[in-house]
Amino acid sequence: MNKNLLLVSLLAGCAVSAYAEYTTLGDGTVYSLESLSQIEGSGVAKAGSVYTLTDDVTVAEGDAFNVDAGATIKMATGVTLRIEGTANFDVPADKRVLITRADETAEPKGIYVQPVVEGTAFKNIDFEYAALRSFGEAGLAVDNCTFRYANGKMSGTGALALGVSGACFTVTNCTFEYNTVPAIGGGANITCGLIVDNCTFVDNNTSNTNKPQINVTVGGDNEIKILNSTITGAERTKVGGISVGNMLSLSGENNVLIENCNITKNRYGITAIGPMSLVIRDNTLVDNRYDTNPMNGGSALSLSTLTNSIVSGNYIESHLWGITLINVASANLGEVGNADSPGNNVFKDNGNDGSGYDAAHPYDLYNNSTATVYAQNNIWSVDEQTEELIETVIFHQNDNSKLGQVIFMPAGDPASIEGVADDAVKPYVANGTLFVPAAMSGSVEVYTIDGKMVDRLVITDGTADLLDLAPGNVYVLRVVSSDYNAALKYRN
Numbered sequence: 417m418n419k420n421l422l423l424v425s426l427l428a429g430c431a432v433s434a435y436a437e438y439t440t441l442g443d444g445t446v447y448s449l450e451s452l453s454q455i456e457g458s459g460v461a462k463a464g465s466v467y468t469l470t471d472d473v474t475v476a477e478g479d480a481f482n483v484d485a486g487a488t489i490k491m492a493t494g495v496t497l498r499i500e501g502t503a504n505f506d507v508p509a510d511k512r513v514l515i516t517r518a519d520e521t522a523e524p525k526g527i528y529v530q531p532v533v534e535g536t537a538f539k540n541i542d543f544e545y546a547a548l549r550s551f552g553e554a555g556l557a558v559d560n561c562t563f564r565y566a567n568g569k570m571s572g573t574g575a576l577a578l579g580v581s582g583a584c585f586t587v588t589n590c591t592f593e594y595n596t597v598p599a600i601g602g603g604a605n606i607t608c609g610l611i612v613d614n615c616t617f618v619d620n621n622t623s624n625t626n627k628p629q630i631n632v633t634v635g636g637d638n639e640i641k642i643l644n645s646t647i648t649g650a651e652r653t654k655v656g657g658i659s660v661g662n663m664l665s666l667s668g669e670n671n672v673l674i675e676n677c678n679i680t681k682n683r684y685g686i687t688a689i690g691p692m693s694l695v696i697r698d699n700t701l702v703d704n705r706y707d708t709n710p711m712n713g714g715s716a717l718s719l720s721t722l723t724n725s726i727v728s729g730n731y732i733e734s735h736l737w738g739i740t741l742i743n744v745a746s747a748n749l750g751e752v753g754n755a756d757s758p759g760n761n762v763f764k765d766n767g768n769d770g771s772g773y774d775a776a777h778p779y780d781l782y783n784n785s786t787a788t789v790y791a792q793n794n795i796w797s798v799d800e801q802t803e804e805l806i807e808t809v810i811f812h813q814n815d816n817s818k819l820g821q822v823i824f825m826p827a828g829d830p831a832s833i834e835g836v837a838d839d840a841v842k843p844y845v846a847n848g849t850l851f852v853p854a855a856m857s858g859s860v861e862v863y864t865i866d867g868k869m870v871d872r873l874v875i876t877d878g879t880a881d882l883l884d885l886a887p888g889n890v891y892v893l894r895v896v897s898s899d900y901n902a903a904l905k906y907r908n
Contacts, residue, residue, distance in 0.1 A: 609638025
């Protein structure tokens, strides 16, 4: 026999034995694990409610796959269940499906879906050592699922990997824990809509690469919303909490909302880079400072080259930096009279000495941009909310003439943290008199529009006289009373 022919035959035989894949016919058949296990050569074996996949399986476009409720799916090293047609992974809560490795040494890839129509859903599915990746135009709905120990063999972008541009994803009531890669991620050139709501994230990216637990790109004309979730780190030096990026200046509205999240013990809390409109509201950020170099991280919020941003109602404690603004076009951290940006941020013990965390060298806000930034009605990490003391925790034009000014007065009232009402009958002005129905006594601090206090007026019987203020100017009036605290703009 010809030796060269023999060698080619042997190599071909090795290739076949090393890689086998079963692909359905694409003739409209609906498949399940049960039906696949009955097809010779499918690579799916059944033992009770346990199905073991030893080779890749592809459900072709035109076919459908319905997962078997209550099943356990065990996958060998490198194996993918790929669904190019319609996928249904929605099972009852009492019949959850487990997707896991075939044995303690196996490193499967996981589930790859490519939905072309809306409606593909994953509900009550538990992923272990395997990931979920979507690369269809329609996106996915993922609810009440868990993702643990994803090994990165499917994709390095996340235990749940997003794509294609224009697809929309909803992730609700899910838990992501101890994945070697980020929990949720997408490519820098892919704009997917994403809503994350009521989810828990614990120590994702255990390989400690330079990726946060949630690592996504802006959504183009679809929104990114991360809501009501907890993101807890393990004090890793390279893993942040949330990052939303637009490094390639991708087109679209690029609206992003991060609201009511609890973010702790990460390298940083939230970072946003590139053109977008960002709202960060009512979050708690504590102890996100585990970068070994303060010049590289450790901020509760780091906002860079954003189109515009609003930051309000956040609690920010124990970071190397509270908020850092880097070359932003516009940022508003609180402006009296602006209902969209009321301030109410609270800062406490943020600082570094150039080498590590040190609250004795405070940095609540670092405006490393030329933009004028409003930051009124906030509580700063100083003993008294005076202009002189607040100046010590803010770095801006007063410290470097090339930077933009931060307008931070009037500050908020610390008593408001304890629940002093600011939503009682609101103060109003008539005929040169300020009426404060909720406060019979106290004072009114009068500020110019650039935050300089110019007068203090007495409240008597619920009123204060404004007639002595210079006409034609816009003032900020801050009511200070044991009964009531509020601020409003007034044009004399």
